[in-house]
Amino acid sequence: MQQKWYQATEVEVDSLGQSLHFYMETIEVSRLSALAFYAAGEERYKGERFYWQNREKTMTLVGLGHAHTIQNNAKNDRFDAVEAEWKSLTKNCVKDQSELQPILFGGFTFDPQNNVAGEWTDFPEAYFALATYQLVIRDDKAYVSLHLITKDQQAEARFEALRKERDHLIHAAQVKEVKTYSKPEITSYFEPYKEPYLASIDQVTALIKQKKADKVVIARSLALQFNEQVSSPQVLSQIIHEQPESYLFGLERQELLFFGASPERLVKVEDGRAFSSCVAGSIKRGKTAEEDENYGQSLLNDPKNGGEHQYVVDMIAETFRKNCLEMTIPDSPRLLKIRDIQHLYTPVEGQLNSDATIIQLTKSLHPTPALGGVPRNEAMAAIRKYEPMNRGLYAAPIGWVDAEGNGEFAVAIRSAALLKDKAYLYAGGGIVADSEPHSEYEETLVKFRPMLRALGGQLHE
Ligand SMILES: C=C(O[C@@H]1C=C(C(=O)O)C=C[C@H]1O)C(=O)O
Numbered sequence: 001m002q003q004k005w006y007q008a009t010e011v012e013v014d015s016l017g018q019s020l021h022f023y024m025e026t027i028e029v030s031r032l033s034a035l036a037f038y039a040a041g042e043e044r045y046k047g048e049r050f051y052w053q054n055r056e057k058t059m060t061l062v063g064l065g066h067a068h069t070i071q072n073n074a075k076n077d078r079f080d081a082v083e084a085e086w087k088s089l090t091k092n093c094v095k096d097q098s099e100l101q102p103i104l105f106g107g108f109t110f111d112p113q114n115n116v117a118g119e120w121t122d123f124p125e126a127y128f129a130l131a132t133y134q135l136v137i138r139d140d141k142a143y144v145s146l147h148l149i150t151k152d153q154q155a156e157a158r159f160e161a162l163r164k165e166r167d168h169l170i171h172a173a174q175v176k177e178v179k180t181y182s183k184p185e186i187t188s189y190f191e192p193y194k195e196p197y198l199a200s201i202d203q204v205t206a207l208i209k210q211k212k213a214d215k216v217v218i219a220r221s222l223a224l225q226f227n228e229q230v231s232s233p234q235v236l237s238q239i240i241h242e243q244p245e246s247y248l249f250g251l252e253r254q255e256l257l258f259f260g261a262s263p264e265r266l267v268k269v270e271d272g273r274a275f276s277s278c279v280a281g282s283i284k285r286g287k288t289a290e291e292d293e294n295y296g297q298s299l300l301n302d303p304k305n306g307g308e309h310q311y312v313v314d315m316i317a318e319t320f321r322k323n324c325l326e327m328t329i330p331d332s333p334r335l336l337k338i339r340d341i342q343h344l345y346t347p348v349e350g351q352l353n354s355d356a357t358i359i360q361l362t363k364s365l366h367p368t369p370a371l372g373g374v375p376r377n378e379a380m381a382a383i384r385k386y387e388p389m390n391r392g393l394y395a396a397p398i399g400w401v402d403a404e405g406n407g408e409f410a411v412a413i414r415s416a417a418l419l420k421d422k423a424y425l426y427a428g429g430g431i432v433a434d435s436e437p438h439s440e441y442e443e444t445l446v447k448f449r450p451m452l453r454a455l456g457g458q459l460h461e
């Protein structure tokens, strides 16, 4: 038996007070494949899809089509603008049942002041969508919501057509066997700025020794060419199978798919409680349990990595102190082990002040010193000066928020942009006074591995 909820509300969406009608219907469905649901939108909704799964695998989210987008290029108030528009759009929605929540999914680019042309040209500095078809799988229950936002008061016929299509999409996703996808075939592989990257590590450590900054995260990219166009479900299926311990995300806009498997939470808010994670300091995995344990111990005892980590802890703790009634943070880091790498990890949590929101927390936290540096402004200036690329959504907040103010953003690392038959992979590392170019270079190679593997390549040690 299917559960069904329907609501129609009226909202004023823009500053002109334009009045719109927001129709939505949520049905509970029997378990289906989130990836097959995504793939069912290949023809009609390519370029308007997203995929998300949290680290714990307790929440999977897929969106097909755009009922509404919220996007802007504001340099200073992009967070506030997204929050205000989402609030006005959802103010009349029923708030108390989480399965009825419309969800806004998207991201804020790493640095709105970066104008370097390339794969991110024209990508908005804030880009969010409310899906026409929203699939949420939570604690083993699956819900599909249909959203229609229109000026039209008589939208019944359109809504009915969308219902029919929804039933087709659900049917396509209730498959007995999930399709398996082959890996893409790489025809060439190059590191665009290897020499400038190595030189920049020396330049940045010199800057740090002159006390112009304490820590700066420097990143680089890797470019791949494939023998043919690669599809989004094809690469998403690889990360779903290969990176189960990470956040998984994919966000399409026009021809571009930005996707990744990140171990790092920026912020999660659930019923007024906030969670973040300090993830910085890295070492590779060992080939045997013993070697792995030894690497882990040396990471825990290494002053250079400990320094990289502490800057992140100090800043996130400070932000939580300002926004929370109470908070907890352990005294020392533990290890976070994922397939290719281990990190120093310190979880943070707290009870939010009544006026703190997930978007405001995201605004305050981004970029943490795990991806930007310390002090923030000096680090950002150094990144603009020494990185010849545009990070786009790499290292930036990606995630969702619902109408009640719950939500979660990951830091979009271990990620890549796929554009037809080309992909750009991104990786970086925290540079401190005692960083060495060659070992930082090696660290980025390890961080490229998850996306490189998903895209059909491999790196030898
Ligand atoms: C910058 C990246 O990762 C960040 C930098 C780390 C480091 O330098 O040790 C570790 C985890 C992340 O906070 C990346 O993966 O590209």
Ligand SMILES: [Mg+2]
Pocket (backbone or CB within 6 Å): 280, 281, 282, 308, 429, 430, 443
């Ligand atoms: Mg590092």
